[in-house]
Amino acid sequence: MAFESLSAFIAMEGHGPYVWTCYAVFFLCLVALMLQSLRRRRALLDEYRRALAQRDRAARDNARTAATFTRVDVPQD
Amino acid sequence: MWQFFHKLGSPKWFYGIATRLMPWLLAAGALLLLSGVVWGLAFAPKDYLQGNSYRIIYIHVPAAFLAQSAYIMMAVAAVVTLVWRMKLADVFVKAVAPVGLWLTFLALFTGAVWGKPTWGTWWVWDARLTSMLILLFLYGGVIALGRAISDEKSAARATAVLVLVGVVNIPIIKYSVEWWNTLHQPATFKLTEKPSMPPEMWVPLLLSVLGLYLIFGWLACIRMQSEILIRESRTRWVRELVMAGRN
Amino acid sequence: MTEHRRRLASSDVGLLAAMKAVFLRDLRVAFRQRQDLVNPLLFFVMVVTLFPLGVSPEVSFLREAGAGILWVAALLSVLLSLDHLFRHDYDDGTLEQLVLQPQPLFLLVLAKTLAHWMLTGLPLVLLAPVLGVMVHQPGNSIAVLCLTLLIGTPALSLIGAIGAALTLGLRSAGVLLSLLIIPLYIPVLIFGTGTVAAAAEGAPVGGHLALMAAFLVLALTLAPFAAASALRISLSNS
Numbered sequence: 001m002a003f004e005s006l007s008a009f010i011a012m013e014g015h016g017p018y019v020w021t022c023y024a025v026f027f028l029c030l031v032a033l034m035l036q037s038l039r040r041r042r043a044l045l046d047e048y049r050r051a052l053a054q055r056d057r058a059a060r061d062n063a064r065t066a067a068t069f070t071r072v073d074v075p076q077d
Numbered sequence: 078m079w080q081f082f083h084k085l086g087s088p089k090w091f092y093g094i095a096t097r098l099m100p101w102l103l104a105a106g107a108l109l110l111l112s113g114v115v116w117g118l119a120f121a122p123k124d125y126l127q128g129n130s131y132r133i134i135y136i137h138v139p140a141a142f143l144a145q146s147a148y149i150m151m152a153v154a155a156v157v158t159l160v161w162r163m164k165l166a167d168v169f170v171k172a173v174a175p176v177g178l179w180l181t182f183l184a185l186f187t188g189a190v191w192g193k194p195t196w197g198t199w200w201v202w203d204a205r206l207t208s209m210l211i212l213l214f215l216y217g218g219v220i221a222l223g224r225a226i227s228d229e230k231s232a233a234r235a236t237a238v239l240v241l242v243g244v245v246n247i248p249i250i251k252y253s254v255e256w257w258n259t260l261h262q263p264a265t266f267k268l269t270e271k272p273s274m275p276p277e278m279w280v281p282l283l284l285s286v287l288g289l290y291l292i293f294g295w296l297a298c299i300r301m302q303s304e305i306l307i308r309e310s311r312t313r314w315v316r317e318l319v320m321a322g323r324n
Numbered sequence: 325m326t327e328h329r330r331r332l333a334s335s336d337v338g339l340l341a342a343m344k345a346v347f348l349r350d351l352r353v354a355f356r357q358r359q360d361l362v363n364p365l366l367f368f369v370m371v372v373t374l375f376p377l378g379v380s381p382e383v384s385f386l387r388e389a390g391a392g393i394l395w396v397a398a399l400l401s402v403l404l405s406l407d408h409l410f411r412h413d414y415d416d417g418t419l420e421q422l423v424l425q426p427q428p429l430f431l432l433v434l435a436k437t438l439a440h441w442m443l444t445g446l447p448l449v450l451l452a453p454v455l456g457v458m459v460h461q462p463g464n465s466i467a468v469l470c471l472t473l474l475i476g477t478p479a480l481s482l483i484g485a486i487g488a489a490l491t492l493g494l495r496s497a498g499v500l501l502s503l504l505i506i507p508l509y510i511p512v513l514i515f516g517t518g519t520v521a522a523a524a525e526g527a528p529v530g531g532h533l534a535l536m537a538a539f540l541v542l543a544l545t546l547a548p549f550a551a552a553s554a555l556r557i558s559l560s561n562s
Contacts (some may be wrong), residue, residue: 013129014128015132019129022133029182029183030183033296041299045318047245047311048306048315111465123474214503221500222490237555238557250507253511
């Protein structure tokens with residue numbers, strides 16, 4: 001350990017504000033960039049999933065209406 | 078060899094490989110970066126000239142290093158785009174350019190904050206800071222051009238040309254800025270004076286550079302995946318991927 | 325087909341003849357629209373005027389900063405004129421015909437760029453001594469300044485041609501063009517003003533001028549290729 005106490009570590013002999021600002025901004029930006037990239041991929045996947053689900057539902061609805069058509073047809077004979 | 082090359086061009090193959098690779102990249106990168114930073118902050122000895130402010134080096138140098146090598150990687154990808162028209166290469170350029178821009182900004186920011194205790198001022202028109210600023214402009218130009226062209230294929234090829242023109246210019250810019258710097262002020266300021274750093278100082282630096290490299294790899298992978306998803310949204314494999322993720 | 329092409333390239337219209345034709349045509353078209361020729365020059369003079377008004381009319385300040393001011397103003401007015409380099413030909417379809425010519429496109433681009441320099445860069449160089457006197461430059465500095473502009477402005481036109489070709493047909497092409505090109509102009513600016521500064525201190529400038537000439541030769545050999553491929557990309561875009 002290059003420092004004698006935690007307060008000495010934080011103060012860094014007066015250079016503390018500079019060092020800690022740098023580290024804070026660096027990790028903030030890095031983590032924000034990583035989170036944004038993760039979230040973008042997830043948003044894309046979610047969007048496609050929703051679109052697919054909608055298409056599936058539309059297809060199922062179509063199938064059902066077709067089925068009711070045939071059932072209406074049945075009593076005729 | 079050629080089969081591998083062919084596979085490398087296939088977005089589907091890359092997506093799968095990236096998914097498998099990414100946890101490792103993230104874990105190893107975070108471990109290396111954090112251990113390098115903790116070692117550098119708490120355990121490395123104090124610099125006898127600059128005192129403790131030199132500890133900024135453990136993030137400044139990795140950011141600056143990656144900002145520059147990301148541009149070189151983009152240039153390699155640009156050659157591949159123009160010569161072989163490989164889809165993945167241009168996906169790489171598009172995905173990585175914003176990351177490079179951020180890293181350049183971080184290198185500049187940490188450099189400026191480091192300059193305050195060392196030189197007594199936030200900004201010095203030092204050769205290295207100035208050429209990093211110009212690198213920031215180059216990244217900005219690449220991103221702006223890519224966004225301005227609506228057609229995907231011509232956007233890719235136009236940015237590839239711009240990246241290559243930039244990479245030819247980078248050594249010239251560097252040389253000219255250094256020449257200008259010596260012309261205007263005596264060469265007094267240097268961020269890292271001693272090439273003979275003791276190992277307690279440079280080993281943590283090496284760790285954090287490697288760590289940021291791996292995290293950069295992770296970022297490149299995930300951003301390329303997003304870009305691939307956009308471009309291939311109508312293909313069957315993307316549909317299957319989305320379906321598989323549903324349940 | 326190839327036979328036909330070869331004949332077209334070799335005998336019917338030679339390379340130099342084609343370049344000359346493109347060059348002369350651009351000059352002729354430009355002289356029909358004189359206002360476009362005068363605008364960059366007016367801009368040049370106005371930007372230079374802003375500095376004594378905006379910063380200081382002191383002789384000491386102007387003597388020190390004058391060369392830099394002239395260089396920045398020249399750079400900006402070249403930048404302003406670049407939008408015209410391919411724009412008209414793009415709008416009326418001439419450019420597509422140019423691309424279809426059997427002659428290599430980069431040579432035709434080179435001819436167009438040289439014409440552009442004759443129409444903007446050269447007048448700037450000729451105007452520079454007058455403005456140099458107005459910003460209190462000593463005679464020796466003015467001579468060196470004109471020499472650096474003479475070597476530097478062709479490089480500006482050549483590098484700018486790449487940007488003009490890349491941004492052809494885009495919305496807000498003008499601003500984008502500046503964003504792309506200004507970073508690439510920085511070395512020319514540095515060497516141009518550095519040479520004048522060295523001359524003002526009485527140092528020999530032969531080496532500096534040779535360096536600038538080397539930069540110009542590099543731009544002359546590489547930029548037309550980049551601009552030609554950028555043109556093809558932009559044309560396939562539309």
